[in-house]
Amino acid sequence: MIKVDCYRGKTVAVFGLARSGISSALALAAGGAEVLGWDDKAPARAAAEAAGVRVRDLAGIDWRDVAALVLSPGVPLTHPSPHPLVLKAREARSEVIGDVELFFRSIRTTEAGQKARIVCITGTNGKSTTTALIGHMLQQLGFDAEVGGNIGKPVLDLAPPSASRAYVLELSSFQIDLTPSLHPDVAVLLNITPDHLDRHGSMENYAAVKARIFAGQGRGDHAVIGVDDDWSARICAQVSARGDVGVAAVSVGKVLGRGVHVMDGVLVDATGAASRPVLDLKTLAPCRGRITGRTSRLPMQRSSRWCVIPVRLPGRCLRSPGLRIASRPLARWRGSGSSMTARRRTRMRRRGRSRVSTTSTGSPAARPRRGGSTACPRSTRASDAVT
Numbered sequence: 001m002i003k004v005d006c007y008r009g010k011t012v013a014v015f016g017l018a019r020s021g022i023s024s025a026l027a028l029a030a031g032g033a034e035v036l037g038w039d040d041k042a043p044a045r046a047a048a049e050a051a052g053v054r055v056r057d058l059a060g061i062d063w064r065d066v067a068a069l070v071l072s073p074g075v076p077l078t079h080p081s082p083h084p085l086v087l088k089a090r091e092a093r094s095e096v097i098g099d100v101e102l103f104f105r106s107i108r109t110t111e112a113g114q115k116a117r118i119v120c121i122t123g124t125n126g127k128s129t130t131t132a133l134i135g136h137m138l139q140q141l142g143f144d145a146e147v148g149g150n151i152g153k154p155v156l157d158l159a160p161p162s163a164s165r166a167y168v169l170e171l172s173s174f175q176i177d178l179t180p181s182l183h184p185d186v187a188v189l190l191n192i193t194p195d196h197l198d199r200h201g202s203m204e205n206y207a208a209v210k211a212r213i214f215a216g217q218g219r220g221d222h223a224v225i226g227v228d229d230d231w232s233a234r235i236c237a238q239v240s241a242r243g244d245v246g247v248a249a250v251s252v253g254k255v256l257g258r259g260v261h262v263m264d265g266v267l268v269d270a271t272g273a274a275s276r277p278v279l280d281l282k283t284l285a286p287c288r289g290r291i292t293g294r295t296s297r298l299p300m301q302r303s304s305r306w307c308v309i310p311v312r313l314p315g316r317c318l319r320s321p322g323l324r325i326a327s328r329p330l331a332r333w334r335g336s337g338s339s340m341t342a343r344r345r346t347r348m349r350r351r352g353r354s355r356v357s358t359t360s361t362g363s364p365a366a367r368p369r370r371g372g373s374t375a376c377p378r379s380t381r382a383s384d385a386v387t
Contacts, residue, residue, distance in 0.1 A: 001027055002156050004102045006109070008032035011065050013058050013094075015039070015085050016072020017048040023154035024070045024099040025053040031106075036061060058085055063092035071096055073150075073174035079201040098178030100171065103155040105181055107167075116161035120149075120182070122171045122213050123190025123226070127151070130190060131170040138166050150175060173200065173209045183216035188224045192231035207231045214239050222246040228254065 004027045014025045017039035025035045025048065037053040039045050045055050069089040076083050077096065089096050107113035121131045128151045135147035146158040149169035158167060169184075173196060176182060192207050200206040214223050214235070225236040227249045240247045248271060249259030261268050265282040268275055 001030065002103060002106050002158060002160055003031045004028045004033070004106050004156065005031035006102075006105050007067055010034070010067040011036065012068050012070060013038070013061070013066050013085075013089070014053075014070045015058055015083075016075055017044045017053065017055075018072060018074075020099045020154040020156075021070070021072050022048050022051050022053060023156045024102060026051065027102065027106075027156040028070070029053075036066075058088075063088050063094060066092065066094045068095040068097055070102065071098055071178060073098060073172060073178065076199060077174070077177055079199055079205075096178070097180070098175055100149065100155055100169070100175050100179040101181055104179065104183060106156075107161055108181070108183065110161060112163060113161040115163040116165045116167060117186070118167045118169065118184045119186040119188065120169045120171050120184035120213055121188040121190070122173070122176060122210055123188075123232075124193045124195050126190045127170045127172075130188065131168055134188075135168040138168065171213065173206060176212050177209050181216065182213060184213070184221070186222045186224065187213045187217060189213060189232055189235060190226045191229050192235075193229060203231075207235070211235045211238070214245065217245045219244045222248070224248045224250060226250045227256070227259070228252060 001023075004024075007028060008031055011034045012028050014021050014028070014035060014037040017025070017037050021037065021039065021044075025037045028035045029052075035054060036056045036058060037045075037048050038056060038058040039048065049055050066089065069085060071077065071083075071086065075086070077086060082090075086096055107116065107118070119134055121127050121134070123130075131147060131149075131151050135145045138145035143166045144159075144162065144164045145166045145168055147153075147168045148155050148158050150172045151170040155167075155169060159165065161167075171179075171182075189210060192210055194203055195206065197203060197206060200209060210231075217223065223236075223239050223245050225232055225239065225247065227233040227236050228251055236247065236249050239245055240249075249256055251259065251261040253262065255261055255263060255268075256270055259270055261270065262281065265280060266277050267279040267281055269278045270276075
């Protein structure tokens, strides 16, 4: 656990008692704060009380005594309208923040935390795969890499900082919106496509929140930005124009004058004076689950002295086990231990599709080898994870 002592002796309200909410409450209490937790769901309140969180209905407290409201990422902050507790906190001039903000305030104020390195990954698609890959690569290179955020552990459940530790955090737009002190050493933006517009109000607002992953960066920090969509390309141009952050543009199928791109399955490093092929991605052994050229490539950027340059990657870094959650077999066909019922096989034969497997949504999927399995076509997230 990472203790949060910046609210020592003060009262902090925590609304939303899922994993990150309980983690925040316990970290704040360990740092000397008086914590009041609440969730509208009775099972969540019971689980929090069992974990040692003091539960109290926040609708009836005096907000003038509350220093901050730690909000679950799933609770509306601005759209379609702010949650009533957000309005109460703002009226009382209490901060409204999230658990990632507590993480950064705690990490950056200690000597060990200043030596630790932080990589943050966001984007509409591919965050979990890229986060897992970067964590795997850093671990293979000898770093004590801790992976969390919107994937796996809540950030405050990660190990305390040390000089050899690297934090690799997947961040959703909701988490970024609640983190005004966000300052990663390396920030990665994969892509931006329409998503969660009901929570952000417009595509412009959604893209602006994603762009805030770079707002706190400065000299010596690095940004890796996929430029295959117009929104991300504009953000890349804006960050590059600042001149204080090292920017690496990334593309799949588009030749970049400066950056890293993939053409015909070959990774090309054009970050220096001349372009040079680095790796034929077609020669890599397939991972469990599908790793695209974009997500295979992003962790290989120059990110700082402690990270890696593509040509220097040991082979073991590319042998990622993949996301376990992204490779759950959906069906087996004509193999031992078949999970398809006889009734379903008969029904498929009658429909003339006896040699085609289907996904859980009923749409055609890739035909597996005899006795093989069909991998899940996209990552399945935990119930409280967001993009």
